[in-house]
Amino acid sequence: xxxxxxxxxxxxxxxxxxxxxxxxxxxxxxxxxxxxxxxxxxxxxxxxxxxxxxxxxxxxxxxxxxxxxxxxxxxxxxxxxxxxxxxxxxxxxxxxxxxxxxxxxxxxxxxxxxxxxxxxxxxxxxxxxxxxxxxxxxxxxxxxxxxxxxxxxxxxxxxxxxxxxxxxxxxxxxxxxxxxxxxxxxxxxxxxxxxxxxxxxxxxxxxxxxxxxxxxxxxxxxxxxxxxxxxxxxxxxxxxxxxxxxxxxxxxxxxxxxxxxxxxxxxxxxxxxxxxxxxxxxxxxxxxxxxxxxxxxxxxxxxxxxxxxxxxxxxxxxxxxxxxxxxxxxxxxxxxxxxxxxxxxxxxxxxxxxxxxxxxxxxxxxxxxxxxxxxxxxxxxxxxxxxxxxxxxxxxxxxxxxxxxxxxxxxxxxxxxxxxxxxxxxxxxxxxxxxxxxxxxxxxxxxxxxxxxxxxxxxxxxxxxxxxxxxxxxxxxxxxxxxxxxxxxxxxxxxxxxxxxxxxxxxxxxxxxxxxxxxxxxxxxxxxxxxxxxxxxxxxxxxxxxxxxxx
Amino acid sequence: xxxxxxxxxxxxxxxxxxxxxxxxxxxxxxxxxxxxxxxxxxxxxxxxxxxxxxxxxxxxxxxxxxxxxxxxxxxxxxxxxxxxxxxxxxxxxxxxxxxxxxxxxxxxxxxxxxxxxxxxxxxxxxxxxxxxxxxxxxxxxxxxxxxxxxxxxxxxxxxxxxxxxxxxxxxxxxxxxxxxxxxxxxxxxxxxxxxxxxxxxxxxxxxxxxxxxxxxxxxxxxxxxxxxxxxxxxxxxxxxxxxxxxxxxxxxxxxxxxxxxxxxxxxxxxxxxxxxxxxxxxxxxxxxxxxxxxxxxxxxxxxxxxxxxxxxxxxxxxxxxxxxxxxxxxxxxxxxxxxxxxxxxxxxxxxxxxxxxxxxxxxxxxxxxxxxxxxxxxxxxxxxxxxxxxxxxxxxxxxxxxxxxxxxxxxxxxxxxxxxxxxxxxxxxxxxxxxxxxx
Numbered sequence: 001x002x003x004x005x006x007x008x009x010x011x012x013x014x015x016x017x018x019x020x021x022x023x024x025x026x027x028x029x030x031x032x033x034x035x036x037x038x039x040x041x042x043x044x045x046x047x048x049x050x051x052x053x054x055x056x057x058x059x060x061x062x063x064x065x066x067x068x069x070x071x072x073x074x075x076x077x078x079x080x081x082x083x084x085x086x087x088x089x090x091x092x093x094x095x096x097x098x099x100x101x102x103x104x105x106x107x108x109x110x111x112x113x114x115x116x117x118x119x120x121x122x123x124x125x126x127x128x129x130x131x132x133x134x135x136x137x138x139x140x141x142x143x144x145x146x147x148x149x150x151x152x153x154x155x156x157x158x159x160x161x162x163x164x165x166x167x168x169x170x171x172x173x174x175x176x177x178x179x180x181x182x183x184x185x186x187x188x189x190x191x192x193x194x195x196x197x198x199x200x201x202x203x204x205x206x207x208x209x210x211x212x213x214x215x216x217x218x219x220x221x222x223x224x225x226x227x228x229x230x231x232x233x234x235x236x237x238x239x240x241x242x243x244x245x246x247x248x249x250x251x252x253x254x255x256x257x258x259x260x261x262x263x264x265x266x267x268x269x270x271x272x273x274x275x276x277x278x279x280x281x282x283x284x285x286x287x288x289x290x291x292x293x294x295x296x297x298x299x300x301x302x303x304x305x306x307x308x309x310x311x312x313x314x315x316x317x318x319x320x321x322x323x324x325x326x327x328x329x330x331x332x333x334x335x336x337x338x339x340x341x342x343x344x345x346x347x348x349x350x351x352x353x354x355x356x357x358x359x360x361x362x363x364x365x366x367x368x369x370x371x372x373x374x375x376x377x378x379x380x381x382x383x384x385x386x387x388x389x390x391x392x393x394x395x396x397x398x399x400x401x402x403x404x405x406x407x408x409x410x411x412x413x414x415x416x417x418x419x420x421x422x423x424x425x426x427x428x429x430x431x432x433x434x435x436x437x438x439x440x441x442x443x444x445x446x447x448x449x450x451x452x453x454x455x456x457x458x459x460x461x462x463x464x465x466x467x468x469x470x471x472x473x474x475x476x477x478x479x480x481x482x483x484x485x486x487x488x489x490x491x492x493x494x495x496x497x498x499x500x501x502x503x504x505x506x507x508x509x510x511x512x513x514x515x516x517x518x519x520x521x522x523x524x525x526x527x528x529x530x531x532x533x534x535x536x537x538x539x540x541x542x543x544x545x546x547x548x549x550x551x
Numbered sequence: 552x553x554x555x556x557x558x559x560x561x562x563x564x565x566x567x568x569x570x571x572x573x574x575x576x577x578x579x580x581x582x583x584x585x586x587x588x589x590x591x592x593x594x595x596x597x598x599x600x601x602x603x604x605x606x607x608x609x610x611x612x613x614x615x616x617x618x619x620x621x622x623x624x625x626x627x628x629x630x631x632x633x634x635x636x637x638x639x640x641x642x643x644x645x646x647x648x649x650x651x652x653x654x655x656x657x658x659x660x661x662x663x664x665x666x667x668x669x670x671x672x673x674x675x676x677x678x679x680x681x682x683x684x685x686x687x688x689x690x691x692x693x694x695x696x697x698x699x700x701x702x703x704x705x706x707x708x709x710x711x712x713x714x715x716x717x718x719x720x721x722x723x724x725x726x727x728x729x730x731x732x733x734x735x736x737x738x739x740x741x742x743x744x745x746x747x748x749x750x751x752x753x754x755x756x757x758x759x760x761x762x763x764x765x766x767x768x769x770x771x772x773x774x775x776x777x778x779x780x781x782x783x784x785x786x787x788x789x790x791x792x793x794x795x796x797x798x799x800x801x802x803x804x805x806x807x808x809x810x811x812x813x814x815x816x817x818x819x820x821x822x823x824x825x826x827x828x829x830x831x832x833x834x835x836x837x838x839x840x841x842x843x844x845x846x847x848x849x850x851x852x853x854x855x856x857x858x859x860x861x862x863x864x865x866x867x868x869x870x871x872x873x874x875x876x877x878x879x880x881x882x883x884x885x886x887x888x889x890x891x892x893x894x895x896x897x898x899x900x901x902x903x904x905x906x907x908x909x910x911x912x913x914x915x916x917x918x919x920x921x922x923x924x925x926x927x928x929x930x931x932x933x934x935x936x937x938x939x940x941x942x943x944x945x946x947x948x949x950x951x952x953x954x955x956x957x958x959x960x961x962x963x964x965x966x967x968x969x970x971x972x973x974x975x976x977x978x979x980x981x982x983x984x985x986x987x988x989x990x
Contacts (some may be wrong), residue, residue, distance in 0.1 A: 018779045023786070027712035027775035028768060030793030032706045032800075033726065035767075037794070038801050039850050040733050043744065084886050084968065086811020107606045322574025330571050333818035342977050343582045349904060349973035350585070350966055351911020357945065358585045361592050365950060399581055406578070432561055432567040453735075458736025463913035463942055486846045496739045496914075503743040504918055513747065520740045535728055 001172055004457060023476040036347055044524070051521030054514035055280035057265040060129060061098070061140060062247065073247040074113065075127060075139045076100035079510070081115075101129075101137040105250045109136055110510040126156070130244065131260040136295060136511065138357050138400070140244035146388050147240050158242070175355065176233045181481070183226035187219050189482045194219070203378040225367040284518060293473060293502055294511040298519055299470060303477055304390075304470075304492030309455045311394035311488075312401065317451055319398070320405025321440070327406070328413040329435060348403035356464030359396030364388055364422045365469060384489055390478050391488035393469035395460060401454035406417075408453060411441065412446020412541070449534045457532035462496035470494040472501040495523045513515060586966060596953060624732035627691055628811065670924040670935070672944055672954050685964075687924035691934030695916055696909035698845030698930065699852055703905060706849070707856035708898055713990045714857075715864035716886055719791035727861065734854035742918035746839065750919065757824040758816040759808035771797060772806055817963045828931060836931045839921035843933075852921035856905040863897020863983065864890060868990045884955040896983045900976035911965050913938040937961045 018024065058077045065072050076098040082095055103109040130138040142158040144151050153161040194216050194375045198208050237257030244252040248420040260283075263276055287297035323344075368385040376384040385391075416439055424434040441448075462470075471491045478490045491537050506512040556564075667687035710730075714723055753760045778786055789796065808815070820827035825836045867890050875885040891898070916922075921933025924944060941958050948955040 014614055015776075021779070022881055022887070023667060023779055024772050024775045025883060027715070027778075027793060029709040029717065031767065031771045031797050032708075032710035033713050033718070033794035034797035034801055034852055035706055036710050036730050036733070037726065038798050039853075040729060043736070043741075043850075046744065046748070047740070073620075167838060174713055234681050265920060279831040319577060319787070323572050323578050324574075325567075325591065326571040326575030330568060332576060338981070340578055341981075342974055343578045346582055346970050346973045347578065347909050349912065349969050349976075351938055353911060353913040353941050354585070354589075354962045354966050354969075357941055358588060360945065361959065362584070362588050366588075399585075402578070402581070419688070421726055429565040430556065430702075432564040433560070434565075435567065456735050460739065462737070462739040463917075466942060467945055491782075496737055498745050499739050500914065500918065503747050514726050516599060516743060520743060524740055527735055527737060528732060535732070 009216050047517060047521045047524055050514070050517035052518075054518045055277045055284065056128070057263055057268060059123050059266055060127045061121060062124050062127065063118045065227045066117045066119065067114075074098060074100060074111075075247040076111075079110070099137070102135075102246055102250075105246065105252060106133040106248065107547075115246045119395070125264065127266055128159075128244070128262055128264050130242075130254065130262045131295075131374040132254060133258045133260065133290060133479045136291065138244060138246075138254065140252060143241055143243040143251065144541070145240060152240075154293065159264075162240045162242070162256070162259075165256065166193070168476070169237065169259075170239050172257075174229060179226055179229050179233065182224065184230065186482075187223040191216065191219050191223070198376040242282045249490055261363065268450045285522075289473065291511075292507065292508055293498070294508050294515065298495065298498060298522070300474060300477060300513075301493040301495045301519070301532060302522075303479075304474065305459055305495045306396070307478055307486075308390060308393050308465075308492065308494065309458050311390070311449050312397045312458050313455060316397035316401050316405055316454055317447070320402050320454075321409050321447055322449060323402070323406045324389045324409035324413060325435060325440075328410050329431075329439070332507045344403050344406055347399070348407075351463075352461055353463045353467075354402045355396050356467035359399075359464060359468040360388065360393055364394040370393060388467065388469040388488040388490050388491060392471055393465055393492070396464055396468045400458050400461065400464065404454045404457060407442060407452040408450025409447050412443035412449070415446070415541070416442050445537055449541070452530050452537070456527045456534070459520055460496050460527055461529070462494065462500055465494050466497055466500075470497040472497070472505065495519060495526075499523065558745045582796070586963075586970075589963040589966060593956050596956035596960055597945075629664050639726070659934055670940070673947075680721070680870070681954065685961070687926040688935060688940055688961065690926040690928070690935050691920070691924065692910060692936040692938070694928055694934050695713050695844050695848065695912075695920060695936050696906060697928075698841045699909040699912075700734045700906055702845045702849030703852040703856060703909075704902060706904070707853045708860055710853075711857050711861040711864055711898075711901075712886065712891065713794060715861045716890060717790060717882070718794055722792065722795060731858050733850075734858065737914075738851050738912060738929055739914040741847050741851055741920075741966060742915040743745075745843050746917065746918040749846065750838050750840075750843050753843060754836075756809050756812045757836075758819060759812040760806075760842070762815060763805055763808050763826075766804055766808060767801060770800065774800065807954035834929050834931050837921050837923075837933045839919050839933050840929075841920070841934060842930050844916060847919055848909055848912055850907050851912060851915060855908055856901045858903060859901035859980075860894070860898040863894040864900070866897075866987050867893050868987065871990075880900050894983075896979045900979040900983075903972045903976035904981075907969040908975075910936075910972075911938055911969055913942050917942050937965050 027429070054315045060547060061078055062440070063390050065074050079097040079099050081094055081096055096113045096115060096118070097110060098113055099110055100106065100509055102107050126141055127139065128142055130140075132138060142155065144154040145161050146152065147157045194212055195214055234257065236257035242254045242256060242259065244254065246252060252348075261279070265273075268276065284297045285302065286299050288300050290296035291297065317333040323340075327337060327340060327344075329342070364386065368383070368387065368389075372380060372384050373387040373538055420438060422441070424438045425431070429437070467490050471493065472492050476487075476490065477494050478487050479485060480518075502512045502519065503516045516526055604605050636834055667682075668684040669682040670687050673681065703918065716725055718726065776790070788849040816822060816824055828834045828836055871889060871893070872885055876882070880888070916934075916936045917939040921940060922935045922936040922939055923933050924940075925932060941962055944954070945958050948958055
């Protein structure tokens with residue numbers, strides 16, 4: 001449009017001409033677009049940098065710190081520097097936040113140091129970092145490895161000994177997991193079933209049957225056996241103990257069974273660091289959280305989110321497609337259709353927290369409570385379905401995302417030319433046959449687009465979910481090996497809520513911070529991927545209809 | 552001649568028709584059900600207490616009333632009753648009195664304390680009476696939405712005008728989906744970035760943050776003046792690409808401001824901006840405040856407003872604008888006198904929908920607003936909104952209590968407000984679509 005007309009007054013030379021030409025306002029409008037772009041790009045860049053940096057093995061520093069005449073030796077990773085505040089009240093020195101780890105012997109694990117007091121800064125090659133099951137990271141020097149009471153190696157040779165034991169440790173851990181799942185958990189489950197049986201009989205005023213009592217006794221004996229096995233494996237795991245020297249001369253004793261990873265960042269080559277990085281990413285994606293979610297991975301959250309989204313899609317797709325078929329194929333344009341359209345746009349506009357409140361009141365307390373009263377009377381007052389859980393979260397989010405599917409499907413239906421419907425009807429097909437065999441298959445990419453967008457929306461929705469079934473830590477996954485395999489009443493973990501919980505409910509904010517960035521990056525990447533695939537799908541669809549069906 | 556259809560085919564035909572009808576009706580049913588259920592739960596909160604005229608009675612009269620042995624039973628309506636000897640009692644819905652030892656009056660507090668608009672649903676004291684006034688929550692909700700709109704509306708609407716009207720088509724094809732993808736950004740991510748990264752940054756660089764609101768437009772205007780000295784053909788060549796060309800300018804300006812924040816602060820606010828705010832303007836500063844909420848929620852709302860208003864502006868029939876340009880109007884005159892007035896219903900409905908979003912947004916406010924129920928409009932203090940209040944308190948609320956019902960009532964209020972905004976927006980948009988179709 002801009003290249004069509006000359007500015008009438010000619011070239012703007014004076015200030016008033018310049019203002020009247022409208023150019024400055026165009027520039028301001030351009031600024032608005034540029035601001036939006038910068039915000040998007042800046043956000044993504046910030047997430048990418050902070051989220052990805054977390055897995056890189058940082059150098060471990062060692063220095064001496066002089067504070068009020070007392071000299072301490074410090075080992076740790078530099079987390080960030082902060083320039084002095086301009087208040088003029090504090091000493092104008094740069095402040096370093098150092099992760100010193102060793103939370104058990106020397107808390108806290110994050111400390112501030114003034115740059116001025118730091119002296120003799122080095123990166124000794126023999127410093128090791130240990131990631132362990134409890135107490136966060138440990139930093140120090142290898143001292144010795146003990147097998148029972150016997151010292152096997154000391155100093156530098158410890159490293160080789162640990163390497164040599166890696167496979168044995170792995171097989172022991174696998175054995176422990178095997179006994180736990182096939183033995184202990186299975187028996188716990190069976191005992192729980194018997195307990196419910198007992199309660200049911202008590203509810204009907206019957207004494208427990210003899211068979212029940214015998215089975216219970218047998219299971220308890222077997223459970224003791226398995227527990228004995230488990231104890232033996234753990235004893236083997238904890239037989240070897242690693243001794244570390246911290247910088248201040250304390251000694252950390254660490255059973256090898258607790259060891260997850262050990263590395264010497266200051267002498268790693270670039271390729272070793274890269275390998276370490278990818279192992280870190282893999283652990284993040286496949287492991288469960290530890291230490292009140294501040295360490296470990298997010299696997300349960302990924303699993304819970306996926307399962308909830310899957311259930312929600314199963315619920316929302318038929319409903320959304322049927323509603324769209326009604327709006328576009330069956331209904332005669334009139335007042336009723338207008339009301340339905342307003343209802344759809346309102347479903348999209350109602351705040352998500354309102355869905356959460358409705359879901360909690362209606363699904364959880366009303367429907368879930370009624371199910372409990374009818375089918376789980378023996379388990380009361382402990383609720384089964386009358387408490388937030390996976391199924392209610394799926395129902396709530398199905399309501400929330402219904403308009404997305406409806407609108408996308410309707411758009412797809414609108415793109416299909418009339419001539420195709422008329423052709424099908426003219427050949428003698430009924431309306432249902434036309435729709436089911438011709439129109440809906442043709443609109444299926446549009447339906448898929450809608451479902452993808454719905455899934456993306458549900459993956460990021462945290463507010464309604466915290467009311468209807470998401471928890472900060474779920475001890476069990478909603479799918480396991482016990483009948484009925486999918487436990488719809490269980491609470492689950494969700495990536496979006498995990499971010500909120502990590503960032504704002506955690507006791508150890510500094511320790512959780514890199515994990516929040518990594519989790520947020522993961523969530524944003526998943527959602528952007530879903531959305532861009534939906535956009536691509538839609539534009540391909542558009543092109544297809546433009547080229548082959550346009551009449 | 553037409554043969555009668557087989558029963559199966561007729562059955563499937565009728566079945567699909569009815570299923571589709573149920574799908575369409577289901578949408579209305581869901582909306583009605585949500586409204587109805589929220590109302591059903593919230594309504595008893597309005598029930599007038601069975602005994603009301605017992606504000607102050609003497610101890611003997613109180614002793615004569617039957618007392619409830621289970622004094623910790625949930626009280627439906629609470630009425631304060633004072634005895635002569637400083638004990639006080641709560642009257643529950645069944646007309647029973649529950650006696651509690653009275654807490655001593657605090658300093659400067661008359662007994663009973665003067666009424667105030669406060670929201671305080673729980674406390675550590677045992678003989679505590681909850682205070683349920685929606686005033687701080689209403690003010691907080693409005694405040695958050697207001698500051699978010701203050702930031703989002705100019706950026707989104709001006710950006711939409713530029714994108715739809717001035718931008719090079721090749722760039723528009725990239726920018727529009729780019730900003731729309733932003734709408735899918737989970738608000739929990741925006742909230743966490745704002746709360747954990749932006750809030751401390753703004754706190755330590757307050758001067759730079761405030762200055763960028765002035766410096767960015769000013770520097771762009773200055774550049775535009777410089778560009779106007781260029782020969783016309785160059786000026787016209789860069790105009791469609793300005794959207795991208797200004798990005799480095801923004802980056803540079805923001806970097807400069809934040810780099811020299813300390814110098815600017817000592818120059819303008821004699822060294823401490825927060826101290827200056829407190830002493831000169833009398834404003835308190837919280838780390839998590841309305842400014843951060845406005846920026847974070849503004850970013851969340853921009854794509855919504857942008858997308859709808861861009862569609863409305865881009866859809867203005869071309870023959871109208873061509874006519875205006877042919878009659879000698881400048882592009883800017885065409886825009887401000889023809890295009891924007893023509894598309895204004897669309898822009899209006901975009902703003903309505905954006906406001907609806909901002910009113911009900913939960914995660915950002917929950918993470919960034921500090922959640923203190925304050926009733927003021929101070930840009931540098933936090934607030935608690937209805938949505939955040941529900942998210943915080945509903946999981947701990949006792950089912951069926953007054954507190955529970957009031958939280959449902961606040962959800963109902965959110966529902967009704969957003970329903971009104973969305974319905975108006977939808978009606979306006981439908982009309983506009985008809986008008987475009989008729990031209």
